[in-house]
Amino acid sequence: MPDNPVSRARLIGSAGIVITTCAAFLAAAFSVGPSGLVWAFIIGGIAIGYAILSVILHLRYPEAADAAWDEQNTHAHRNSLIFGFWAVLAVFLIFLGFCLTDRMDPAHAFYWLGPVLGMAPSAHYLTSIMRGRAE
């Protein structure tokens, strides 16, 4: 766990988004647990909570924020956003195929693009942290 409070919040926030989104996918796949709307509130609540916490920590610890967003972490973050773009494009095309072959409802496809959009960059960033390429 990083000593830097901004890095620590970023790690916990990213992990929270990834874990809850994966849980929502699994719950939907096995048709268990709360509805998609409830999951949307859970995932969105974690993301918004992380954003608010991040703003507070940036204001409270400006030097730690600078170190947490140094050039290596900025580079890793940029790579995670690029990955997120391509991941969403790939999932969009897969869902489009499902919709055109009547295997998926377009409303569900549109709904699930949101969690993918939110999770993919966080998942990539977590991978960078685990590979020692970011903090």
Next chain:
Amino acid sequence: MNGRLIVHLRAYRTDAGMTQAALATAVGVSRKTINTIENGVFTPSTILALTLAAELDCSVHDLFELPDEQE
């Protein structure tokens, strides 16, 4: 041009009696960034390289070196 950069940062840092965390704080980056630079995983920008050299009171050429070209 190919090949990895040869990094002498660790030697200069230890000679200066600094930990990775202390050097990271001094130049305003994370400890992980210092660690990955020392291990040759991350190549710093010119600005960061110059800042590290200034902090350790040496030249950028002392900290970083290109490998010999081998045909």
